[in-house]
Amino acid sequence: MNPERRQFPQPELRIVPRSAHALSRKQISPGALRVLYRLHESGYAAYLVGGAVRDLLLGGHPKDFDIATDATPEQVRQLFRNCRLIGRRFRLAHVVFGREIVEVATLRGQDGEGERQVHDDGRILRDNIWGSIEEDALRRDFRVNALYYDISDFSVRDYVGGLEDLQRRELHLIGDPEQRYREDPVRMLRAARLSAKLGFEIADASAAPIAELAPLLADVAPARLFDEALKLFMAGYGLASFHQLERYGLLRWLLPALAAALTRDRDGALRRMTERALANTDARVREDKPVTPAFTFAVLLWSEVQPEAQRLLDSGVEASAAWHRAGQMAIAEQAQRVAIPRRFGVVMEEIWALQPRFAVRTARGRVQRLLTHPRFRAAYDFLLLRVEQEPALAELAAWWTAAQGQPDVALPAPAAATRPAGSAALEDAAPRTARRRRRGGQRKRNPGGGDA
Template sequence: MNPKASPGHALSIIPREQHTISRKNISKAALRVLYRLNEAGYDAYLVGGAVRDLLLGGHPKDFDVATNATPDEVKKLFRNCRLIGRRFRLAHVVYGNEIIEVATFRGTSDEEGDRHVVDGRIVRDNVWGSIEEDALRRDFRVNAMYYDISDFSVRDYVGGMQDLHNRVLHLIGDPATRYREDPVRMLRAARLAAKLNFRIDPKAAAPFAELGPLLSGVAPARLFDESLKLFLTGHGLKSFQMLEGCGLLKFMFPATARAIRRGDRALCMLIEQGLENTDARISEGKSVTPAFLFAVLLWGEVRDLAHTWMSHGKDGNDAWSRAAAHVVSEQCQRVAIPRRFTIAMEEIWALQPRFEQIQRKKVFRLLAHPRFRAAFDFLLLRGAESQAMEELGRWWAHAQQLPHETLAAALPAQHVGGDVDTGVPAPARKRRRRRKPAGKSGAS
């Protein structure tokens, strides 16, 4: 009897000669796990994003394995294995810096095993089942294909190969039900569409507006991890545009969404350029930091709030400090940004008004600040705000190229007004002669 597939889809087994997956492109650690499970008599498959990306000609970094061995049975086979998770019991097999995640086939029964659902949301799920059930439990069709190490074929139970061909993301099962089970699937849809340059099936996108608020119930630490996947894996600009287009941005970054709704085109340009620059650095193998990314995303709200408080008479430093603290506090209720990053963000913001203080001591003090480089890069992004801001960025770029003595000689001892160009700061204004108090003549 043929194995079962999802309703409306017959099981498709693609033999080795009809697909593009080669063991050369699978990590040695993943192959070790697959072979050892298979040799011990268990079914063992490479599954999920790795299979999807290999079929698309990509080079995945992470490899997940699905098997009919239970977590405890996996642990007995591998000395370098640890069991993790309460919500989803998993085995992690560790080889140096690489971790191969091994999951037991998930079942669909609500009656057997350790499965707990609250308000439609799966809070614990350790029900084992067959590979057919496991395929139905996965999120998107393109993520539910299995590479069989026993004969090197690909098993497709849900029509994932057709979706790869059509470059579309279909959710497995009823979209509203699946999003209630795990609201993060909405973010995953946007991220995968951006990464793969796929479109989201209209039925999968339809519940976003109604069910987007469920993201507020997701653990903020988990949403931080999802933010890194969205914005720091090389396709951040597309992910941002996808989130905004799908109406999901406001549920993760409400301050960013509000600032964009105010119609500030310069701010949109700053965010898009910042994300584009980050994508470029990742593609070039350069380091990136979440602090700079979040500083870019939240800048509009911080800037507007600081200017509002200054217009009401607050001291500039205090206004910027309070604005930063307020915006960070609100954002961390949605996305738990670690303190080491929020400190860096606040410093980047706090240094922005100091770039306008063209005075000898302050210029050299700012140049020596440990956060200067990040703050200067941020200043360059702000060039779209005004011509004066663009000129300010050029001036600081030029100032960094000058020898210390040349720059010191060109700078006034005290802050002066006027625009800044790429050469020497505006000349010092002539000091006004002080009047002597009435009744105190200089004559003897």
């Protein structure tokens, strides 16, 4: 099939009047309403579109409100001084209202005005052809994302059966699934993410090609996959997304080290730790508490860091260097699939490097320095998660929990000098207190600082 010409079914319009649906202007953000009205008053068509319409019809509360219009990006910029144009692959207008950014896209077509570039393997490299609303609906990925709220009469317009899919709680790709996945392999991740977020099943025809086409994700830019990973794991449904990635064979193409480690996880310890971390993040998102990708990715890559650090320690590498090198290696390896920005990588390395320091509890000064370390809280939370993988660490975690609530002079006494089973990497990596002798002998110094 020629990738330059996609085959779509003929659209059939279904219009739901304002009296027959529950979507209200009161549910739309003030910024999005201003854009909709300004476009409409200027003689352009203006529609709220995509996930916002879908979620509002399902009774949800979307955070982003995207708009489709027949105005070109340049015409949108003429209407809004607070507008900037972005993107090369898809040209978009961003209208900024303080902290709110309203994304405005021109209705896209098949053979109209603009430019389109397709790779030999079917991937779309550039796609800026303008068209009608009927064409735009057919260009979208899933039928539930091709619903339009028309500001001119407050109706909902459905060209592809999206309303029926909402009722049946199913996800259907628009057009031929294999062709659509080849055009943009990230659609496979979106299918997993949407099914997790909405609790919908991926329709059989849309799910069938995923196993065969999943390797196409290896050709997607790692930076783009990081953005998709944030949507998968940091939006409040990370645990469900993780299960869907596993179910459809996508995890190995996003997090290959974790996927491989889970196949060796006979007692389920690593799985328990991973799932607890994702569930905790989901809970924090629901409670509107801050979350950071650094902590989540520190958990997702832990299965590679811990054994590599132990290997380096066994080969005689000094503890801090071993953990530093193990962390860098894990992040560099993962960057071949998902490029983790350096600002998060630094925090991840610190979380990992602090783990062996929890084993040192006899020196009060070291305990205090660790308690006041800027990354203590993240590293401590990570230690609590590790109990899921290594139950023998429960006593150590309890000790540090108690230490945080005690004044300096009343720190809890360290546990007996018995080494818990399964904690070799933690205790063996504890910082060494003895200094190495310099070659030729170590000269003593007197308290005054001069040579003795």
